[in-house]
Amino acid sequence: MTVSESSASTGAEVLRPHAEDAFAEELKALAAADDRPRPTGWRLSPWAVATYLLGGALPDGTVITPKYVGPRRIVEVAVTTLATDRALLLLGVPGTAKTWVSEHLAAAVSGDSTLLVQGTAGTPEEAIRYGWDYARLLAHGPSRDALVPGPVMRAMADGMTARVEELTRIPADVQDTLITILSEKTLPIPELGQEVQAVRGFNLIATANDRDRGVNDLSSALRRRFNTVVLPLPATPDDEVDIVSRRVDQIGRSLDLPAAPEGLEEIRRVVTVFRELRDGVSADGRTKLKTPSGTLSTAEAISVVTGGLALAAHFGDGVLRSADVAAGILGAVVRDPAADRVVWQEYLETVVRERAGWQDFYRACREVSV
Template sequence: MTSTDLLRPHAEQAYADELAALAAQDDRPRPPSWRLSPRAVVDYLLGTTLPDGTVITPKYVGPRRLMEVAVATLATDRALLLLGVPGTAKTWVSEHLAAAVSGDSTLLVQGTSGTSEDAIRYGWNYARLLAEGPSREALVPSPILTAMAEGRVARVEELTRIPSEVQDALITILSEKTLPIPELGTQVQAVKGFTVIATANDRDRGVNELSSALRRRFNTVVLPLPATEDQEVEIVARRVAELGASLELPPVPSAMEEIRRVVRVFRELRSGATADGRTAIKSPSGTLSTAEAISVVTSGMALATHFGDGVLRAADVASGIRGAVVKDPVGDQVAWTEYLEAVVREREGWGDFYRACRDDE
């Protein structure tokens, strides 16, 4: 099975050609166990054109210095914490960093309220444990233990969703670079190249604060929302094109107008003011992130392809926008209705969007 057969290939599969081209022309020093030099990792994330003409596509649109700080952190003995509101590409950046540094983004612990300490440390094959007693063969290593033993990058997604007492299992790993296994009377010491990239946000419900002891083990890089409307439109357009190709949706002509409209709506509702700053508006309870804008446009493309005339129109994105905005059926509905009447209804050239949104209610 090739990566083109997969619904969502890992970064190292989807961008294998780019990673190989960068490695072939990368003559800078590489930290132990790294596949690329730190500068080449940043070039992979932000995009560049190599001397032989190979185009490296941008994976992240934002300040270069942020990515330089993140990559420099991974080249030290510190772990990296990517912090930001939902939808600021924390997971995306984490995956691509791991792919570029160690060629493997799959050593992943997904944080939830039910994540146990075994997911951080190790577990046991209980059939073998009962039959043979504690042994290396009965041990089931966590992704982090595997990364330690092999000198690779481990990822912890949604660190603040993990219960606090489980989070603290990371403290010894990050400070001592050692994981004791008392049942076997031994320990695993990290091989050079081992590091941890964690992501976290403090906006969702169910967040567990990081202890000060754990937070000190991380260098924190805050990923901001896109600074300008044009920047956010570029991000949404690129990801929608990639997702459309993966889902085998036919290219939708003239989609940029609706992409820009979705981004404008999200940015205005997020900020609580129109783009020109003249009108204050109520902000809904949701984050209205770039990731949600990508989802709205992708769903609209599917509607236009399968149930429309193949052209992305206001009606194709109206229901998706309303679903993203109205999370609280009372307060958010009021904010949405006021925005439609005070802003959308009066905006020149937006009559089709206003009617589509009203018809969707």
């Protein structure tokens, strides 16, 4: 019995359900309404997968909530790539929803987003290929019973979608394990003189962020096996506010926190601060700003607002206010205590202090910045 199965059997509420569980009703409704051709092994057609990510309304009135707010063409290219024999690489700066999009693509295409390899500096080759049950290996020698398939091998055998997160964090020699898998669609098992050939429906989604360039760059041989789709930062402040509000609302419901719309003004302020410091210029274009060392991504804005909601719920009146988000913003901006604190203080004094209607925000940020 797996951990998730154990939680389900005991009636325990899972803190963060997998995408295919959290949005099971939407996926079921899409499958019922989907009359378009589906690639072999897919649960939905490419059109339905795109609708699942971008949102829409079905003929029966079912509303599909947007999972990704951004250019439609980006999603269409990503989905189309998975319908070919090329793997998909989602590339972008930290916080551009690469992991989120990867998970929802796998959930919509295969109905299972859990075939995941989490890339780190210590990820071994076995995590991508296979390992061994050493008790059986020592007792009976190499055999298929002693072999423990990794997520990619399982996806190949079952015609599913595998995921590799933070590909450029993985050592280069381990990355190159994927070359044969992606080019020949086979995974050799030399210890047994066998191989696992990919079943139709198999594909792989990898993610990597721009800040990791130079850590473990992809070899040209491996990069050629991927179709790269770059996920941009939200194009407009309204888009970013919408993304933050939606995600905070989803997270907040799972944690029994107040509804995000109660603090929409503070969400907009957080997004404005992050965008101005990220872009190095105030929203009106009049003031040039120094940029801090951190990324100030949308994901970090979501974290700041969620933390603020928790403060409001447990130590306030349940309404998100400036004092609830000030400490979170400070922590996100000031990563380098020496350089970033100067950036933050200059921003407060030259932009925030002079902005109409922001005096409560200015005072809250000054209090936590002392």
